[in-house]
Amino acid sequence: MERCRFKEQAYELVARVAKAAASPRRLEILEVLAQGPRTVESLAREASLSVANASQHLQELRQAGFVVGRKRGLFVQYRLADARVFELVQAMRVFAQHRLADVNRLVESHFDAHDDLEPVSREELLIRMRSGSVVVLDVRPRAEYEAAHIAGALSMPLADLPRQLRNLPPRKEVFAYCRGPYCLMALDAVKTLRRRGRRARRVVEGFPEWRAAGLPVQVEGADGPP
DSSP states (O other): OHHHHHHHHHHHHHHHHHHHHOOHHHHHHHHHHTTSOEEHHHHHHHTTOOHHHHHHHHHHHHHTTSEEEEEETTEEEEEESSHHHHHHHHHHHHHHHHHOHHHHHHHHHHHHHHOOSOOBOHHHHHHHHHHTOEEEEEOSOHHHHHHOEETTOEEOOGGGHHHHGGGSOTTSEEEEEOSSTTOOHHHHHHHHHHHTTOOEEEBSSOHHHHHHTTOOEEOTTOSSOO
């Protein structure tokens, strides 16, 4: 009887983790936090939530060990508890794409409808960067770029792209990346670039996947990886 009670309690605790992750909004919040620390107010804006609702989601994630908060002045800044949080979310996404045909159909139908070129893989991106034949654009908000970015990438937030195009080398192909496989900012950036006559492709993965693979990253104002 004691052994059965132990197993029941253990699985109840594990299920708490699964329950915390079983929310599209909380997964979206974790995607944003994978880019760098954010306040409740900032996360609420990104996820189109009220501050009260965002705070409630964060408390669920905090209780399950996904995030930690730290007081900074008048605000509390949240971040992922450690790298294993992103690894878990990534594993869930990969599992869903392998086991649920609806996921692949949704992703492929959306991106294929708006992009007729094959997206760039992480491996191709690395090879082309080393050859110096491409310009890599980080189209996430500037604060996320400053927190950490692919080493050698230029910051060009999506909203600033049209007026910043003249600053790009005219003959090089442009590769754009953003937050991850479901992020649409890189897709929108590529559309803008092509309308202006530039050769451009979308990177299929985002910055967190690049960092998780142990590839070179850089912090604004630093000479090496964080």
